[in-house]
Amino acid sequence: MTQAPRLPALFPLPPARRATRPARRGAVTQAMARRLARSMACGLTWGLLAQSGTARAAETLAVGQTAAPNSGVEGEPPPAQPTPVPLVESRPLSFAPLVRRIAPTVVNIAVTRDSEKPHKLPSSVRGTPLEHRYRERMRQHWNDLLEAGSGFIIDPDGSIVTNGHVVADADRITVSLMDGQEFIATPVGIDPLTDIAVIKIDGPKPMPYVQWGDSRLVQVGDWILAAGNPFGLGSSVTAGIVSARGRDIGASPFDDFLQLDAPINPGNSGGPTFNMAGQVVALNTAIVSPTGGSVGLGFSIPSEIVRPIVETLRKTGHMDRGWLGATLKDSTTPLGAQVTEVDRNSPAAHAGLRRGDIVSRLNDERVESARFMIRAVAAAAPGKTVALTVLRHGQSLELQALVGHRPLTEDTDSH
Missing domain, CATH: 2.40.10.10 (Trypsin-like serine proteases)
Incomplete structure (x- = not known):
């Protein structure tokens, strides 16, 4: 609680000598005048303090305004009134206009499968910490989780992009549009390595697309x-x-x-x-x-990965990637990709690549990891020859490998 300002102490006048009645009347008059003067001085002081406080409050309210000069002098214009600062209206961001525009391009996908047919595990989760969770979901929630998916229309003819694991091994694929219309979809192509798929429906044309x-x-x-x-x-x-x-x-x-x-x-x-x-x-x-x-x-x-794969699937129905037939892992001493397995009759076997070899260079590029080499081989055109620099028992070897076609099956771990 703010304390009231403390008034200046009022000291008593010094004692005066006793005088005759007229003299005493004059003394009393003088004393009263002095007291009145002191009271006026105190009032003036507190009045100035109050005025100063009011001015500060005005400055605080008029944020960003320059204090007007004293207009008490005759001939000066009156001070300009501070412009009120309007409150900015704030409200949560709404995505509604955007959703209305994009919603017709998104579809629901329902998939039916023969319960006797085992559902293949997507390569994208095989051998990863997600594999156990995926298998557990298949066992517990087959109908709830595996037969529902999503997709989006990419052209006016009804081509739809979705995940490979949504439509793989499907006996029937039903696509529902936003307005409730349903259509049977035809598979166009699946890339198991990236879990990207394209399907198509014969719907009313032109269809809205992304x-x-x-x-x-x-x-x-x-x-x-x-x-x-x-x-x-x-x-x-x-x-x-x-x-x-x-x-x-x-x-x-x-x-x-x-x-x-x-x-x-x-x-x-x-x-x-x-x-x-x-x-x-x-x-x-x-x-x-x-x-x-x-x-x-x-x-x-x-999308920088999805889009080119989708275009290839629409043209050929599959991805034709390069393949050598070697299983790789990272090597730390020295850096490179270490060969752990070589498939029989594979391009790697024909090139003389052996288990334990460390590939340090592919063509003119340094191989820093197994991941790097796998991507580089996959990007190489089948039928192209690549140069491999290999470290074997401390010696450097130069090998030539003819890139083959990667098998379409998901069951291979070699690259």
Whole structure:
């Protein structure tokens, strides 16, 4: 509580000598005059203090305003009144206009499979910490989780992008549009290595379709929207930000995920990630969760990877990647890719590559890891010869290998 200002102490006048009545009357008059003068002085002092406080309050209210000069002097213009500062209206950001524009391009996918037919484990989770969780979900929630997925239309003719694990080994693929229309989809192509698939429906043309965005421009902290069909409930949209780039979760040598904190759940697989311009910048693919639901760790394949693979699948139905037939792991002394297995009758075997060899260079590029070499071999055109610099028992060897076609089966671990 603020204390009241303390008034100056009033000291008593010094004692006066006794005088006659007229003299005493004059003395009393003089004393009263002196007291009145002191009272006026005190009042003037506190009045100035109060005026100063009021001025400071006015300065505080008129933030950014220059104090007006004293207008008490005759002939000066009156002080300008401070302009009131309006309160800025604030409200939560709404994604509604954007959602209305992109929603017709997102589809729900329902898949039926022969219960007698074993569902293949996606290569993207085989041999990773996610494999056990995936198998457990298959066992416990076959109908709920594996038969629902998402996708998005990429052209007016009804081509749809989704995940490979959503439509692989399907006996029937049903696509539902936003308006409730349903169509049977035909598989176009699947790339098991990246878990990307293309299907197609014969719907009313022209169909609404997405615009691709450049994921290379996406920054950590950017807003994104994730759309899909979580748990088979129907079309849903969630919002979040990009938490990280270039995530490697051990799913495949081609891991280069965008990490999102937007809620992504089973059934969202194959759905799009949109930027704030309404462009697709990623393909929702995986989550890491101890519960099976979203905990803010979602992973999407960037459009810079998805788009060229989709175009190849639309043209040929499969990805034709380079292959040598060697299983590799990182070597730390020295840096390079160490050969752990060589497939029989493979290009690597014909080139003379052996178990234990360390590949330090591929053509003119230094091999810094097994991941680097796997990607470089996959990018090489089948039929092309590559030069390998190999360290074997401390000696350097130069080998020539003819790149072959990578088998379409998911069962090979060699590259």
